Amino acid sequence: MEESAKSECVASWPPAPKPAFWPALAQKKAAFWLLLIMLAIPGLPLAAAIIMPDDMDLEEAFDGPRMLETDDGILMSFLPPGGWRGRGSPTSSSFHDGDRHIFIEIIDRDDHDPQTVGRRLMRRDAIAGITSAFDGGVLDLPELGLTGQTCTLIVRDSVGRCALLEDDDIIMLVQTVGTPEQPALPLDDVLARLGRSGGN
Amino acid sequence: MNNQDSAVIYRPQSALFWVFIFALVIGALGALEQLAPGLRETLDSNLVLVPVWLAFICGMVKLLLLFDPMRAGRRFPQVLCAGAMLGGTTALTLAIYGNSLIENEILSSLFPSEFVEDWGPAIGAPLVEELSKVTVAAILLLLCAPKLCRLSHALVVGMFVGLGFDLMEDLSYGLSAAINSLESDLAGAAESLAMRIATAVPSHWAFTGLSAAGLMLLLPSYEERAKWQPQRRVGAALALFFCAWLMHFFWNSPAPDFIEAEENLAILYMLFKFTFNICVFLGAVRLLLREEQSWVAARIAEGRKPGGLLSAIPAPLLGSLKSYTTRRALRVQAQMQGGRKAARRTAFHQKWALDVIQNGLPPD
DSSP states (O other), X not given: OHHHHHHHHHXXXXXXXXXXXXXXXXXXXXXXXXXXXXXXXXXXXXXHHHHSOOGGGGSEEOSSOEEEEOTTOOEEEEOOOTXXXXXXXXXXXXXXXXXXXEEEEEEEOTTOOHHHHHHHHHHHHHXXXXXXXXXXXXXXXXTTTEEEEEEEEEETTEEEEEEEEEOSSEXXXXXXXXXXXXXXXXXXXXXXXXXXXXXX | OOHHHHOSSOOTTBHHHHHHHHHHHHHHHHHHXXXXXXXXXXXXXXXXXXXXXXXHHHHHHHHHHTTOTTOSSTTOHHHHHHXXXXXXXXXXXXXXXXXXXXXIIIIHHHSOHHHHHHHHHHHHHHHHHHHHHHHHHHXXXXXXXXXXXXXXXXXXXXXXXXXXXXXXXXXXXXXXXXXXXXXXXXXXXHHXXXXXXXXXXXXXXXXXXXXXXXXXXXXXXXXXXXXXOHHHHHHHHHHHHHHHHHHHHHHHSOOOHHHHTOHHHHHHHHHHHHHHHHHHHHHHHHHHHHHHHHHXXXXXXXXXXXXXTTTTSOHHHHHGGGSHHHHHHHHHHHXXXXXHHHHHHHHHHHHHHHHHHHHOOXXX
């Protein structure tokens, strides 16, 4: 009994120094380098993007109409306002002037119901942070052979209007947004810049 | 042997274990941020596809384990799971950010949009994605260095990192297709999944398998390091990195216009890409597995000695373990003599013997 009490005392006094946690870790060098590489994978392109010239300056400036083409080869044109710059794919284009933006997308109608397509496009945009809703406005553009509905949209601190247009062959989405300081181009002005098959 | 020695991944005494945890948490949060909005929106349709996903995953795991004929990598299922998780979270998150910056910021600033659309995925993705995947594979190969020290280990770990990346990339494309589909979520997701399944061989798992094996050649933990001349070893590592990059670049590169215009030519070109990549991959794997075959042959020679680990195992069975062909030959012979049951028993014994060679005798 006496002996066990004695050994307990020996074991507990003097207290052993607490082992330092971090210095005890092995493979610190490898860990450091791997962390550095993981940071560099997005970090280096980010640094390069920062020192690159502003890509907006290298966007195309359109002197004439910008052509949009569906997968089935149906052509529509859009004549951007002077000084606006833009980029896009064959089926969609975006243009901007400061905080004012215009976005146009063209889709083959095939057997799709334009209402359903419109709702699906709106939901797609909602996931990307663009909230839009039909506002009850109706459009008829006889010179283009298109009819449709208007909608309003909010993108963070920008607001604007949009239109979902259709004929027997295509469905078309047109959006125009701007900020209070640089209001969006009116939807009617944007629609007036649309043309068929390269004409305007 | 205490618990710490037998632990494969749980090695809190290593800083790499904490890097692994950190990378996994950050990667999971990043993947969640990328995928959660789409997943929430299309959950019902994706739930319908769960059986297809499960069958696809099981098929891919079975396929990948075929490239571990000597049962070297499957001994560590926890590492393979960790690899798939890191590939599907950390590597994917790093790649998404890196790719997006390279394509949308750098290439868009330097080249016309048509060029970026055509060549962006071929220029950016092979570089960023391969680097992301091989980096997370490096975490595991270094953390588990006491256990993972041969090319066959790295090959399997790399393949599972790539598989995790592949599956999460498939999911992200599926979500995007579901949301962008003009028909329905299910139509978009199903079409995308079918396309990804059709092009799953070879894919990220094959690229990363080769680059992880290349990495192993450079690590100090590589068991056969002394058998190589340093220049040859570094050259072989670079060749494997190049093969991984080349396969990825070629797969992502656009077809020339005259091929794109003709549907039949486009299909033929896809087949050519597939054949090229599968040839590069199988050729490299064949060379890589030679080392494991030699290692197993050396263990057999050692274990066959009287009183050795393998001395109780019949000689024909041991002799059949050298390669897939010799193993199959013994099974065919067993089938001819005793039917399918005998062939299955022989296959079981061969697996058991390989496990003994890799692990030592199991405790009673």
